[in-house]
Amino acid sequence: MAKATPTVTQADPRERAVLVGLCLGGAPRHETEASLSELAHLAEAAGAVVVGEVMQERQRPDAATLIGKGKAEEVARLADQAEAGLVLFDGELTPAQQRNLEKVAKVKTLDRTQLILDIFARRARTHEGRLQVELAQLGYLLPRLAGQGVMLSRLGGGIGTRGPGETKLETDRRRIRTRIAQVKREIERVRRGRHTQRGARQRAEVPQVALVGYTSAGKSTLFNTLTRAGAPVSSQLFMTLDPLARRTRLGDAGEVVVVDTVGFIQKLPHTLVAAFRATLEEVVEADLLLHVIDAAAEDLEAREAAVAAVLNEIGAGDVPRVAVLNKVDLVPVARREGLLAAHAGGVAVSALRQTGIEALHETIARRLELEPKRVRLGFDPAEGRAIAALYRVARVLGHEVEEGEVRIEALLPARWLTRYQGRMR
Ligand SMILES: Nc1nc2c(ncn2[C@@H]2O[C@H](COP(=O)(O)OP(=O)(O)O)[C@@H](O)[C@H]2O)c(=O)[nH]1
Numbered sequence: 001m002a003k004a005t006p007t008v009t010q011a012d013p014r015e016r017a018v019l020v021g022l023c024l025g026g027a028p029r030h031e032t033e034a035s036l037s038e039l040a041h042l043a044e045a046a047g048a049v050v051v052g053e054v055m056q057e058r059q060r061p062d063a064a065t066l067i068g069k070g071k072a073e074e075v076a077r078l079a080d081q082a083e084a085g086l087v088l089f090d091g092e093l094t095p096a097q098q099r100n101l102e103k104v105a106k107v108k109t110l111d112r113t114q115l116i117l118d119i120f121a122r123r124a125r126t127h128e129g130r131l132q133v134e135l136a137q138l139g140y141l142l143p144r145l146a147g148q149g150v151m152l153s154r155l156g157g158g159i160g161t162r163g164p165g166e167t168k169l170e171t172d173r174r175r176i177r178t179r180i181a182q183v184k185r186e187i188e189r190v191r192r193g194r195h196t197q198r199g200a201r202q203r204a205e206v207p208q209v210a211l212v213g214y215t216s217a218g219k220s221t222l223f224n225t226l227t228r229a230g231a232p233v234s235s236q237l238f239m240t241l242d243p244l245a246r247r248t249r250l251g252d253a254g255e256v257v258v259v260d261t262v263g264f265i266q267k268l269p270h271t272l273v274a275a276f277r278a279t280l281e282e283v284v285e286a287d288l289l290l291h292v293i294d295a296a297a298e299d300l301e302a303r304e305a306a307v308a309a310v311l312n313e314i315g316a317g318d319v320p321r322v323a324v325l326n327k328v329d330l331v332p333v334a335r336r337e338g339l340l341a342a343h344a345g346g347v348a349v350s351a352l353r354q355t356g357i358e359a360l361h362e363t364i365a366r367r368l369e370l371e372p373k374r375v376r377l378g379f380d381p382a383e384g385r386a387i388a389a390l391y392r393v394a395r396v397l398g399h400e401v402e403e404g405e406v407r408i409e410a411l412l413p414a415r416w417l418t419r420y421q422g423r424m425r
């Protein structure tokens with residue numbers, strides 16, 4: 001079964017990909033299909049556009065090409081017709097299979113692990129995150145080094161480090177092992193530093209809201225809905241175009257930083273677990289998590305449990321959490337009501353149709369205690385820094401000096417009341 005979907009115009013700059021799924025030994029077909037649709041979603045997350053799909057059923061994998069030579073040729077024809085520059089295999093290819101398939105397909109051929117690594121590499125934002133991804137990439141590369149075709153240049157290391165009588169391959173392997181050891185040490189160092197920082201952790205001036213949930217639950221759609229609606233046109237030019245973290249205003253309630261994350265992936269290769277967790281560091285630091293749930297998913301409870309388990313494991317179990325039941329445009333009203341009843345404090349939205357967003361704003365504002373309180377505070381004129389800090393978190397209505405004291409009247413988000421308790425006048 002092969003189909004090409006030639007819906008994309010030639011002007012589209014995205015990489016064009018053909019997906020290949022394999023259904024082995026009479027495994028249920030719908031499992032392979034579900035896995036393939038997750039792969040499609042991952043491909044999109046990596047910036048590709050899916051232009052064709054091939055699925056094959058066989059008893060056992062072919063040692064040389066995984067899917068068998070005839071099928072591999074069919075993939076090559078489809079890739080050619082669809083003008084695809086990339087073939088993505090759902091599953092892991094041995095180094096030899098990858099080389100053989102690339103020879104037949106005549107275009108870049110990657111497996112699921114490489115695709116996920118690519119997504120993580122784009123998305124790792126912290127130093128530790130980048131190191132974890134590099135470590136996973138090196139570990140993946142090491143057994144796949146077989147001479148030509150492998151780009152080592154970006155791994156650093158000088159030319160001419162080759163010892164006498166040593167083959168190029170051995171030098172490359174040694175260089176990778178050295179780098180792996182370096183990266184591991186660096187990760188340890190960063191971790192130790194982080195623990196000391198966390199002890200002194202303070203509330204962020206602008207509260208951080210992180211979107212978590214399963215792949216394709218609608219996190220990125222909601223991210224766009226939340227941040228686009230909030231961006232005033234005049235500041236558009238100055239808005240950082242970080243695709244994953246954006247500062248935005250929630251109606252009248254004040255500003256937050258919304259952070260998008262990589263979704264929880266169903267078939268995450270175990271070698272990628274550490275790298276995956278590193279992409280979630282910001283989740284641990286967030287003030288509020290929006291757990292985006294696909295209300296139309298059949299295995300919704302299992303997915304939720306998987307997300308909750310990972311949150312606990314990474315130390316984000318205590319971060320306040322709101323259940324956002326997304327895609328309610330796809331479910332009957334009765335199911336929506338049932339889901340809301342089962343998720344105390346939850347909100348039903350459609351990120352795509354932009355319904356329920358105001359209620360979500362209100363919930364976020366309430367949970368983050370953003371509602372403004374009118375206060376009068378007193379400062380010593382020498383406390384310039386404390387005054388500047390207040391200006392950053394509050395809307396100042398009046399500022400005057402009385403009896404040698406700076407008196408400031410302001411609208412202060414409720415979350416800051418305790419910090420300024422001693423200054424109330
Ligand atoms: N019908 C419907 N589809 C949605 C909604 N939100 C997202 N989607 C679709 O679900 C798919 C996955 O969305 P995406 O935001 O990329 O999910 P993510 O993996 O969690 O970031 C896309 O095809 C979206 O268009 C929604 O509220 N209703």
Ligand SMILES: [Mg+2]
Nearest residue numbers: 219220261263
């Ligand atoms: Mg996304």
